[in-house]
Amino acid sequence: MMTRYRPARRAARALALALAGTLALAACGSGGSGGGTDDGASDVPLTIPREDMGTFVRNFNPFSPNVAPMTQQAVYEPMFIYNPADGSTTPWLATEWSASDDGKELTFSLRDGVQWSDGEPLVAQDVVTTFELQKELLGGFDYLDKAEAVDEATVVFHLNRVYSPALYELGQQIIIPDHVWSQVDDPSKEANESPVGTGPYTEVLSFESQSFDLGPNPSYWQPEKQKIPSIRMLAFAGNDGANLAAANGEVDWAPQFIPNIEQAFVAKNPEHNHYWFPPTGAMINWQLNTTKAPYDDVDVRKALSMAIDRQQIVDVAMQGYTYPADCTGLSGGYDTWRDQGLADSCEWTQRDVEAANALLDEAGYARGGDGNRTLKDGSPFTVTISVGSTSSDWLSVAEIITQNLAEVGVQASVDAPDWSAVVAGYEDGSFDSGIVWSNNAPTPYQFYRGAMSTETVKPAGEQTFENYHRFGDEQADALLTEFAATTDLDAQRSIVDELQAEFDAKAPVIPLFPGPEWGAFTDVRFTGWPTEENPYATLSTRAPTTVLVLTTLEPVQG
């Protein structure tokens, strides 16, 4: 009876021994397997972490919303590249472009001698197919009637109305090859495992769910600029792991947010580790739901704005990585559009508690005996600020606003559930107020359209994806229509000046600070990074300008 169990016991013992053995074996193997790939400077890949993808899926379909990183940066290219850091435009697959006199036709001339990575030449039909697929699969471009290939190297876009922002949207669309995609049965579900692109790094050398390598395109049109041997992407399920890799010098480019970067990253190797956070991201606003009293009152919005200590927000909550917004609402990427005269004489974006109190008194929100204000219907003046619980920096922003508002007799509280719940409130208009991003595009048109055009206003209760604060202004509508209808840069400038004045007058949202574009790098293995002194691109790895960095970096010799 008892002996029957002996084998099981032996097996358990053997198993335990085997496990211990595996561990011991593993410990012995450590020396050999550690840095096997890092020999010889010429083969070192440019290593980039991706902090928000725990694993990669081999999907290089640029029309997929979950495409593998670098698809739109290293594999496919646009016709031109707009760089928000210095406001310049670099011709890329197109060499020149022009608009017809009535503004309804845009003509792009494609660069001569560009080849796809399979050796086929780039032709105008590729551009036509790109836009057909883009419209069919992902929508957008509703102003575009059709793209037409006039000859092998010329594409004409026929617009159904004059729409000046079209130029940037069309020009920055990445182009896919017609000869490949016309053979695909269902482009929306195509995984495109071995992509054919015009970009500098198109060849998938290896692909694992935790990392993949892209090698140089053998037919690239600027072979002299392919100095990086290959690009290696690493998957991380969170910022901590990616930050550790950056601090440890194992990645060359760290585009994720690193808290306290001076100590956590730069101090590890002060000579080589650098960061640059250009304020070219979207303007971050405190948005008040203008369908609710008292936020429908422009004086209230301005008074609340004056109560806010933006300098403290920037210094404490944002760790000094950006600067306070002014009353034009324009982010750092629009410096060339900014009406400097207006920006210098802003009133309601300067902290002035006294003036804020006076304005609220005047507007009829009297202070009670306890120092707290009441609304016109007699209920207490309270504000709820909704922020997603994961955004610790924005949470501190909301906390600071809460403290500031107490000084003008307004009781504010912060509501911080999961982002999805916060956004659901924004979308159906049930929210009170929130810290919200804004539209960011090459021209300020989209920003002002999202902030104050009646076109984007949906009644509370109906789902919307922009203009959460639901503010519309007919004066702004007229200016926006005018802007879209002219391609003359001087005329556009004077319209944007008027839009800034309108924004200043109506305060549709309360601008806080321009969002910084995070980016850090180490020049131990590669040099030629964009910096504040040489802002030829931002340090983002997900922007159209990324390819400019990829074609500029070169390995350190020696």
Added chain:
Amino acid sequence: MRFVLRRLGFYLLAFWVSVTLNFLLPRFMPGDPVSRMFARSQSRMTPEQITQLRHLFGLDDRPLWQQYLDYLGNVFTGEMGVSISRFPTPVVEVIAGQIGWTVLLGGTALLIAVVIGNLLGILAAWRRGGFLDSMLPPVLVFVGSFPYFWLAMGALYLFGVALGWFPLRHAFSAGSSPDWTGPFVSDVAMHLVLPAVTIVVVSIGGWMLAMRNTMIATNAEDYIVMAEAKGLRPGRIMFRYAARNAMLPAVTSFGMSLGFVVGGALLTEVVFAYPGVGYQLLAAVQGLDYPLMQGIFLTITAAVLLVNFLVDIVYVRLDPRVRVS
């Protein structure tokens, strides 16, 4: 046999309940997958694109009961659909790509913790009041009550960064691809050490304490005294008489834990950037990816129920009393 059939019926009912909850719970969450995706992209998408994406993902506005019937049908045919957050990859592929690592990590850690924990528990109870018994439980419970995240980070910094003994992330070195060669296997084992050991360290205390406590109760039984009186070797009494009877609760909790292994170890995966199901599940919940969520929950449910069923059968083997009743 009747016992087995009765258990089987119970498990089928439990399966149906969990499958139904699995369907309902995600749909009670606010928002929908596309607006979540939109929120994360922070306005880099236009409203037109959103309408288009809805269409692309095939999000349906059909009545719930109809979706539910379809879903039930799909559960039994193993057709789990296409993941939304990783569109257009099928759910089955997403799970299949990760579950191997999860089972390797969770299974290894669990086996080590169970074997060592139980052995320590047996020894501690056998030499009651001895060094092992007075020192180890407090220490292990102390260590086990550290926040796992903190402990794992600490281990990562100490053994990964400062000492450089172990790799910092992933299941194998970047640039290599899986095969069955010696160097690759040892590379994988090397990457497994820190994640597995941290899990073992925090979970071993529970196993040891539980085993020690039941063991002490068993040691007081008459048949132990009887065995001693017969003059059997102490080792034989310890393992064959006492431990074997004290094992039963441990087998149950081992079964439970084994089932839950397929759910992944989220924190471990995050700290060590180890591939696995846990992070997929988190991403699926955050992105309201119904198909992927359902797929993973279904896998977990099926695994837990299956393992429990197996444990029930093993019980019949281990404990004659179950057979009689």
